[in-house]
Amino acid sequence: MSSVKLRDVRKSFGHVEVIKGVDLDIEDKEFVVFVGPSGCGKTTLLRMIAGLETITAGNLDIGGERMNEVDPSKRGIAMVFQSYALYPHMTVRENMGFALRFARVPKDEIARQVNEAARILALDPLLDRYPKQLSGGQRQRVAIGRAIVRDPEVFLFDEPLSNLDAELRVHMRIELARLHKELKTTIVYVTHDQVEAMTLADKIVVMRDGIIEQAGRPLDLYDDPANQFVAGFIGSPKMNFLAATIVEKAAGNVTLELANHGRARLTLPLTGGTVGEAVTLGVRAEHFGEAGAGGADISLDIDVAEHLGSTSYVYASAGGEALVVEREESRHENGRSHIVVSIDPERAYLFDSQGQRIR
């Protein structure tokens, strides 16, 4: 059993509260990813689970036992750091066996476990090298190996891929997914890269300012964000937000007017809302339709078009609002200065002035 339970967990540095009451259940063998912008408290929360930061208030259980005051080495966790934190004066083999040496594990047992971890990560040929003789990706694997050797119940990863180049990052991401399958342990993973979060997680926890904005399965967060922040954070490119005003209300429908887009009007089903209320319309780049396809047509000036081959992203603007539109055929639109797209009311999100989702 290696579930992790957080109950109203708080952390203050002096008078500044950085974690403001977090409740979270991480199931056994679950891959949970904390995402959020810098300074949202995700790394602090991870360090609190690790025992590297004290918990000011609340309760932390790992494997059903309260761990608030337990020494980091006795929590059944292992951590992989952003900078890898390999001991520079030790070989790969010594780095990986270091924790066991201090746990007074017999030498041949240490050797066996180190070799086993080295096999899983294909580190065998590097065992006698020093960290400075390794590439970034290899160091990363050693750091993971060091964690595996400890045979933890919970793995903690603190932005482990952020120091790698793009290609290696994709490769290591796949490695991590494979590793999770092979090791069958609980993983808590911190990143600010929502692509990593979407591809790796069983559950994504979106944080902001020390609280959890939403936690759920990646596609649930994508399809069904609780608020404007989550909607904007999950998904790449980011969701487009358009300022709108409710101008009519009738029989379970409201009609919106898009002030920045030539007063275009859009009717969509909504029971709440009052006439005159300012709201925000959310549309994902891939959800714009062809002009005339129904809904509201808006005309945009093209700033830049990025052609990725199978698809293109058109960065456009109108009325001071910058939007991204995904187009499959826009390679044929080179040279055009503006496009007309339609907003499908069925696929549009709506947020109130507080950023809470109302549709």
Next chain:
Amino acid sequence: MSKSLALIGRALTYLALSLAAFVSIFPFFWMVLGTTNTSADIIRGKTTPGGALVDNIIKFLNSFDIARVLFNSFLIAGLGTVLTLLVASLAGYGFEVFRSRFREKIFGGMLLMLSIPFAALMIPLFMMMASFRIINTYQAVILPGIASIFVIFYFRQATKAFPSELRDAARIDGLKEWQIFFYVYMPVMRSTYAAATIIVFMANWNSYLWPLIVLQTNEMKTLTLVVATLTAGYTPDFGVIMVGAIAATLPTLIIFFLLQRRFVEGMLGAVK
């Protein structure tokens, strides 16, 4: 035009460097040359090697119990260096790694103490040693120096480059604070230790005033003290003094060349 200017610039640079090299190397040259000449030749300013080397060495060795003096010097400088590095690095590490409300105030207060000249501390220190009844012992020479504020400051600055994630990793690996210090911090910071070793060993080895005050019998004297006594007579023998000066310089030179590479790394604050 610009080519000849560059040439003149280069020439001036080399001239300045040559001058600096001459100023730094000539005393050593003079010292080595002096060991081979008689006192009279040295006073006359003879700049060629003479034949008095063996004579000077024998005279030097017979002036005092050289084995005992070297033992004293090495013990005081060696033990003093080890203890200073241990205390100062522990303090520097502690000041940098552990957060406290009072940390900067205490540290600032300590730095302020650097401005108190040793001359002002001499008498109180002597009285302190006297009250401990350790005048004329090795402890009396070594103890006052081991909590060197300068070296603590040096270690604190160097510790800023010590990655805090290494400490976190070690804590997760189950190391206690003292184990982190000895098994992770010390080996990682070995360049810093090497640089500090050179500085502290040289200071201890060359230390003159304090040993002169607390070491009162001949069998406790260090090399620096006895070389100084060679100048004391009515007719100082400069040839013998030069031999003494070489004997006193050699150990620091050897240590410097042994640790030179690490010294440079340590001065650059490199953690690799």
